[in-house]
Every structure is written in structure tokens, then in C-alpha cells.
Amino acid sequence: MKERITGQRFLAVTLLNVLITVVEIIGGLISGSLALLSDAFHNMGDSFSIILGYFAQQIGGRPETRKSTYGYRRSEILSALTNSLLLVIIAIFLIGKAIQRLSHPQHINGTIMMVVAIVGLVANFLSAALLHSGSHDNLNVKATYLHVLSDALSSVAVIIGGIILIFVNVPWLDPLLTIAVAIYIAYESLPIINQTIRILMQSSPDLDYEAIAKDLTSIDGVDAVHHVHAWMIDEHHIIFSAHLNCEDKPLSQIEQIYSQVEKLLREKYGICHITLQAECSRGKGEELFNTVADEREMINDHHINK
Incomplete structure (x- = not known):
């Protein structure tokens, strides 16, 4: 049976993402790290996605009516599609910014970059734990869960980059990490986009x-x-x-x-x-x-x- 994520969990995950966004914007501006700033914008998008996912789940749980004889379950499919498309758009934006940074590299404070990324990683793991139970059999929650996991992955990449930059001045490493994380985000989003579009186009389910x-x-x-x-x-x-x-x-x-x-x-x-x-x-x-x-x-x- 499909498990529904409670409003308290969605609220907790939203607050965690807002906290991460504020911390990473400040840390990114101070350290000069594009990877941190891109992760901050990613988290900002996550906050929107989580709120959208919550309202879609509430609407999707409504019973059938005379005007909607099949109910409102498609609202969660629309939410999953919107969230996944948003991830791809964010990924394309980050790749563009990273390419610009590769042309004009600048010094990065690796220590600040690493510390802020650790804070983001802890918060993202807490968010992922809150959403994990409902991510297996619900495309809407899965898309939101994917947002959080991609943030956790990017935090790991930023931490590794920060450690390297503490000891070695490699100005191209920060934008390179940004491109790698953005490609991964887009890659993980495409299957959800494909599945949601197939459902909305009323394609035949996989039956014998x-x-x-x-x-x-x-x-x-x-x-x-x-x-x-x-x-x-x-x-x-x-x-x-x-x-x-x-x-x-x-x-x-x-x-x-x-x-x-x-x-x-x-x-x-x-x-x-x-x-x-x-x-x-x-x-x-x-x-x-x-x-x-x-x-x-x-x-x-x-x-x-x-």
C-alpha cells in the first residue's frame, strides 16, 4: 500500500532546505565557490519542489467526485513531472555558469567551502531520512526525494573539492565539480520525466x-x-x-x-x-x-x- 508522507515531515524538510540555502549563499559569497552558490540555488528549488509535492499529495488524496470520476491522483504525476523538469533546468543553468567560471577561474577559500558543505550534507541526509519511506512507490515523493539526494551528492562533491583546495590551488576544480553534479542531477531526473509523460499520454502499462x-x-x-x-x-x-x-x-x-x-x-x-x-x-x-x-x-x- 502506498505510504503517504505527513505534513509535518514535508514542513521539516522544507525548513531544513531553507536553512541550507541561507547558509550556502553566505558561504558561497564569502568563499567565492560557484559549487556552493549553485548548490544554494538547487536547495532553493528544492524548497519549492517540496511544497509543491506536499500540496499535490493532499490534492491527490481527495476522493472521486461527479466532476472528477477518477479522482485527483494525476496531480501527483504533474508534480513529479514539474519537479523533475525543474531539476533538468537547474542542471543546465549550473553547467552554463560553470563553463563561464572555467574561462575566468578565481581563488576559492577551501576551508569555508568544506565547512558549509558539511552542514549542507548533514541537513540533506536528515531530509532524505524523512522522505525515504514514501519514495519507493510514489513518483511525486520520489521526485522530491531525488532533489534531496542530489543535494547530498553535490555536498559530498563540494566537501571533497574543499579538502583539495585547502592544500592545492586548483581554480578549475570548483566549476568542474559543478558540471559533474549537474550532469548527474539531469541523468537521474530523465527516467521520472519519461515515466510521468507516459502516464499523462495514457500509454499502455507494462502488461503481458x-x-x-x-x-x-x-x-x-x-x-x-x-x-x-x-x-x-x-x-x-x-x-x-x-x-x-x-x-x-x-x-x-x-x-x-x-x-x-x-x-x-x-x-x-x-x-x-x-x-x-x-x-x-x-x-x-x-x-x-x-x-x-x-x-x-x-x-x-x-x-x-x-
Whole structure:
């Protein structure tokens, strides 16, 4: 079952990120470290993302209504997409600034850079611990959790850079660390962007449709399956509809077949919402998926025959 993160946890993580942002801005200005300043802006974006994630979770938990019969779960998918896109935008911005800094390197105070980064690392680990439990099965929380983890990683990189700069004057190291962290942030964000877009575009979930058809036709009274549609409301709720060719039976017996089909789809394939249409011979022999092109061809054939 999907665990929901409480408002107190979201508030705690937000306050920690605001604290990190203030400390890193001050530390970055004093030390001259672009890596610290970029991490500060990253944390500022995190604060926005955490707030957005919290409100999306609250909206997503609302029940279905007459105006929204599938509920509001897509709000969390939109939040996850927004947060992940924000991470990519931040990463591109940081890479641009780092390239500029490589052209005009400047002296960095490694000690201040290291101490401030340690404070940021501790705060980010606390935030990650607060969000960890809900990050496994919720794209919205996972995107927020990824924000925090990427900050922790960048803090580790800044700490290592600070230690090196204490002993060796390597002006190009600070922007190089910034570029490396930015690339990692973008790389980790792309899978979430891909998954959220697939859900919003109502792409088919990863199901074995041939196995489903085989299982359904093994039920007594079901001769064939066609006109299958499947999509997802969020990463956990699959919607499924299909036409079943059944023997010519009373409706009371067809309902018994429906019950068997629904039980199979729920228990074996994890489908939560199922719509079925029983037919005798209509559509029999059609493909499992009746695409728009197939439908247009059927309509044209019908007009020609007429």
C-alpha cells in the first residue's frame, strides 16, 4: 500500500532546505565557490519542489467526485513531472555558469567551502531520512526525494573539492565539480520525466496482453477477447477495458463471467478498474487491440459495402 508522507515531515524538510540555502549563499559569497552558490540555488528549488509535492499529495488524496470520476491522483504525476523538469533546468543553468567560471577561474577559500558543505550534507541526509519511506512507490515523493539526494551528492562533491583546495590551488576544480553534479542531477531526473509523460499520454502499462487474452479465454463461456484498452491514472492504478465474445446466455450468467474475469485481472495483474462489454459474434476474430487506423478501415469498408 502506498505510504503517504505527513505534513509535518514535508514542513521539516522544507525548513531544513531553507536553512541550507541561507547558509550556502553566505558561504558561497564569502568563499567565492560557484559549487556552493549553485548548490544554494538547487536547495532553493528544492524548497519549492517540496511544497509543491506536499500540496499535490493532499490534492491527490481527495476522493472521486461527479466532476472528477477518477479522482485527483494525476496531480501527483504533474508534480513529479514539474519537479523533475525543474531539476533538468537547474542542471543546465549550473553547467552554463560553470563553463563561464572555467574561462575566468578565481581563488576559492577551501576551508569555508568544506565547512558549509558539511552542514549542507548533514541537513540533506536528515531530509532524505524523512522522505525515504514514501519514495519507493510514489513518483511525486520520489521526485522530491531525488532533489534531496542530489543535494547530498553535490555536498559530498563540494566537501571533497574543499579538502583539495585547502592544500592545492586548483581554480578549475570548483566549476568542474559543478558540471559533474549537474550532469548527474539531469541523468537521474530523465527516467521520472519519461515515466510521468507516459502516464499523462495514457500509454499502455507494462502488461503481458497475450497472457491476459489467454487467461480470459480459458474462462468457461469466454470465446474471444478484442478491443482492449489499458492506461494508468498514476503509477499504481491501472484502468482496463475489453470486449468479450461470449456464448448466448442470460444476463445473470454473463454477470458470473464478469465476476470471474474481474477477479482474475485484479488478483493476477493488479488492475484496479475494469470495464467489460459482452458480445456474441460482433467483433469476433478482430485483433486484440483495435487501433484508430483499424476503426477507420472498418468504417470505410462499411460505406463501400453499402
